[in-house]
Amino acid sequence: KAGVTQTPRYLIKTRGQQVTLSCSPISGHRSVSWYQQTPGQGLQFLFEYFSETQRNKGNFPGRFSGRQFSNSRSEMNVSTLELGDSALYLCASSLGTIDRVPNYGYTFGSGTRLTVV
């Protein structure tokens, strides 16, 4: 069973540019969540998509946006990149039950390492 696939693995962008990251969840999983990991901050929740709709949102500025397609694949977009956006971006997938955490936790991809210069 294929895991969560994130592309690309590494990305270097210039300040002011925009970037799109992709996440393909485990087959059958309908929920995709995105997290940002920076040194000293741990992992911070960005947003969650379920059945093509944003269901939960973290405390990030509007420059961070996402979407989900009918096949559950999700993309995350960051516009007007800032140096502070340099981070590891992780996505996690699950079947999507909102009221309880699945007993298998959430399955994370290996992440996209974004460097803004």
Next chain:
Amino acid sequence: DQQVKQNSPSLSVQEGRISILNCDYTNSMFDYFLWYKKYPAEGPTFLISISSIKDKNEDGRFTVFLNKSAKHLSLHIVPSQPGDSAVYFCAASEAGTASKLTFGTGTRLQVTL
């Protein structure tokens, strides 16, 4: 405002001994807690979880303890193995927003020979 705190950035334990990783939280609405292990250049891997209605959950070498009154949980690894060397994150979620995990900043565990 760090709602989930792992106050020990690092921990070194000898192989075969017990590793105890600690986590404190401030949000009384958290009702589910998870532990993840992370190797460099990989995503976090789920280890074990516990619901707030329990105070202990065990899975092989891993046991998680929850003290709700103290808002404290801990992960015990017995016996520790060199392959356990990684960064460990605790995470928590609130009822009704299960997909939104709040993570601690992680503890780097080094298991020495």
